[in-house]
Amino acid sequence: MCFKYCWTRPYWRAGLLADIKAMHQQDVYGLGIISCNTIQTDKHFDRAAWVKLDFIEASLKTLSGRFAIKAVKIGAVKNRQMLFILLTAIQQYLPSAQIVWDPVFNPTAGGHFFELTKTELAGKNAVNWKAILSKCALVTPNAGEAATLCRLLGLTKASDLSKERSLDYLAPLLQQISLFTAILLKGGHLAQTTPDDWLFYYEPGTNQARQACLKTNAVARDVTSKKHGSGCVHSSIVTAQLAQGNTLQVAAYAAKAYMESFLNSSQGLLGVH
Numbered sequence: 485m486c487f488k489y490c491w492t493r494p495y496w497r498a499g500l501l502a503d504i505k506a507m508h509q510q511d512v513y514g515l516g517i518i519s520c521n522t523i524q525t526d527k528h529f530d531r532a533a534w535v536k537l538d539f540i541e542a543s544l545k546t547l548s549g550r551f552a553i554k555a556v557k558i559g560a561v562k563n564r565q566m567l568f569i570l571l572t573a574i575q576q577y578l579p580s581a582q583i584v585w586d587p588v589f590n591p592t593a594g595g596h597f598f599e600l601t602k603t604e605l606a607g608k609n610a611v612n613w614k615a616i617l618s619k620c621a622l623v624t625p626n627a628g629e630a631a632t633l634c635r636l637l638g639l640t641k642a643s644d645l646s647k648e649r650s651l652d653y654l655a656p657l658l659q660q661i662s663l664f665t666a667i668l669l670k671g672g673h674l675a676q677t678t679p680d681d682w683l684f685y686y687e688p689g690t691n692q693a694r695q696a697c698l699k700t701n702a703v704a705r706d707v708t709s710k711k712h713g714s715g716c717v718h719s720s721i722v723t724a725q726l727a728q729g730n731t732l733q734v735a736a737y738a739a740k741a742y743m744e745s746f747l748n749s750s751q752g753l754l755g756v757h
Contacts, residue, residue: 503557503720509742510724515551517543519560519570520597532597534562541573548577555727556581557719560588563599564612571619582621582726586719587629600632607638617664622732624719626670630654633661649674651682658684659693668736670718671698683736696733698740718743 500516507514517540523530547553556574561567567585574583589598603609613636617623625633631648634640634657647653651674658667666685674680681698721742725735 499559499716502716503559506717506720506742507724510721510728510738512724512727513551514720514724515547515553517547519566520562532560534566537566537569540570544573544577553578553581554729555584555723557584557586557723559586559716559719560597562597564604564609564616568612568616571616575619582723583619584622584624584719584723584726585620586624586716587633589629589632600636605632605635605642607635610636610638613637614664617661620665621726622666622668622722623661624668624670624722627654627674630658630667630669634658637661655682655684655695658682659695662686662693666732668722668732668739681736681740683733685732696736698737 499522500518504514504516518535519540520532520534522532556578558567558570561570571583574581587598589600590596613633623633627649631640631654634654635642639657639660654669654674658669661667662684663686666683669682669684671679671681678699683694683696683698685694686692687694718739721739722735725738726732730738
């Protein structure tokens with residue numbers, strides 16, 4: 485059974501509604517707590533209204549007392565402080581649950597979710613960010629989000645877009661971050677011929693740094709259609725797989741395979757499960 489903090493949108497192709505739909509496809513029950521409501525379409529983001537933290541925590545306490553929750557996904561949050569409070573609450577009420585964080589810094593339809601100050605982006609709060617990552621089993625960034633994580637941890641300064649999309653640039657940095665949590669880099673924004681995903685982790689028992697390239701049918705980038713909410717769907721599949729007791733490697737590969745089908749399910753921005 486999975487549980488996640490996500491946001492709700494006025495249609496079911498992204499956000500919490502898409503999460504529940506994706507998890508159902510993996511034969512798990514999905515529960516949800518809303519972190520914010522948004523006014524938007526698949527092409528335009530207007531604004532978000534954030535839910536109060538005490539309400540979110542009360543919801544978590546109530547659901548954790550009723551259901552055997554094995555994995556948790558965190559989606560949109562307002563800032564670092566909110567993220568840390570939610571992670572701490574999850575560990576209090578669900579100490580054995582694995583936590584997946586999908587770092588939604590900016591919605592694909594435009595606008596901003598996560599409040600990041602110049603101090604944050606200069607790596608001045610790296611110690612706090614390391615504490616946050618250490619509470620997660622897995623983080624699932626795209627290339628741009630991965631580059632932002634590197635800046636938050638003080639590993640890099642502001643870089644140009646060509647570097648942010650380079651696997652050669654990101655891989656050694658993400659391997660460093662995997663000391664704190666496993667990283668599943670989504671390949672859709674990488675400057676590669678095929679959008680391969682990459683898993684960076686430390687192998688249990690050996691404490692050896694590992695990385696794995698995730699391929700299925702190696703669909704060419706120009707053949708694969710973009711989909712609104714694809715990040716939501718991807719991280720939900722991973723979370724559902726972890727809830728079923730699968731390893732990170734199995735969960736990551738299952739998500740990659742599912743996404744190839746989802747991204748090619750229609751010609752428009754709205755995918756079909």
